[in-house]
Amino acid sequence: MAATVVLSTFADAKDAYRSRDLRQSLYDEGEIVMADTLVNLHGDEHRARRRVENRLFRRETFELYERELFPAVTAATVAPYVVAGRVDLVPLGHELMLNLAALTAGVDRPDGTAAETARLYAYMMRFIEGATLAHSTQDRDAQRAVIAQALLDWDAEFLAPSIERRRALDPDDRPRDVLACLLEHEAELGITHAALRREVAFFLLAAAHTSATAFVRAIDHMLGWIGDHPEDADRAATDALFVQRCVHETVRLNPSSPTGRRRALAPVRLRSGTEIPEGATVVIDLLAVNRDPELFGPDAAGFDPGRAVPPGVAPFGLSFAAGMHVCIGQDLAAGVVPGSAVDPATHLFGLVTGAVQHLFAAGVRRDPEHAPERDANTARPYWGRYPVLLGGST
């Protein structure tokens, strides 16, 4: 059996992420959705696809989403729950982030009805199930068959009309999204329809699932922090920089995937001297790396939005990875890491920050009668239910 090498230092992890001889292998079990998607491509194929998609993931796009598109979508999504006075943060996170992800991926919802969004939501949840099959506690073959069918049904209902609309538009009028980008460069990339279908589905889940879990976890950490530091209660609703620090601290403590995984295409020697034999599986232990007391202090396992980090280390550790697969949506989700002087008028805070701050401004607090519960359908530490109260302080 091939060897497994576990990396648990920051330096080794960063080195491994940058090695060209270490190939992505985190999603081997999730091929049904993840085969030849950006995060699974390697070498020249990855470079060509990333170059095309990087054209979309630029500051102008992030500004458009953060300043214009997303605040309105967040307000509209949350408003009915404020009226109801309560919400479960888990489905709310996915509903909110689906709205962002659909815009980014290029999945149109021409009817604009709640029923249509509910159908897209159900498809996205299936794709998330597909990508994370490795951690499923259910019958995986049965799940695979359901997910394969969901991809075809979603294509007929959502993807095909979105493609048709883009092809019919004048190039200058096409929306700035992943689908439009891929269609424009279809021939150059030599991408098949099935691969394009998976890529758009992958973007839908990659953007929504990670941001949604960060959203719930950030609110959970912040409610705990405010319980111990009531003087910070107002900052959660009004100080975007404070909220961004809380989001970064959350993402450090809870990377969307607790491990990175690679396969050695050739023998690799890391700068520390660690040897990785050809064929070995490399497991990057992000939980250990991101909680290293040498870098993050003796209380590294705790939540502290005021934490200082050494130069060259991001406040979220390696939770967005590094090297060729570094998250393309990092600035979109978590904003730009603030320097010593921040101009709030131009700073990018990230969409998770905006959504979390919106919830605190809406008076989010724990529901004393309904405790949050973990998700029992996966071995991963996700929240399954997180009921909260909103609105007035009764």
Ligand code: HEM
């Ligand atoms: C808190 C939010 C997020 C976290 C923690 C996160 C984390 C990550 C990580 C760790 C990777 C690298 C995986 C690996 O190399 O094994 C990654 C890649 C990626 N992420 Fe994110 N992500 C987030 C949000 C987003 C958003 C909002 C988008 C899309 C708009 C996105 C799109 C992608 C894509 C397309 C890749 C693959 C990049 C490549 O392979 O070149 N992510 N993300």
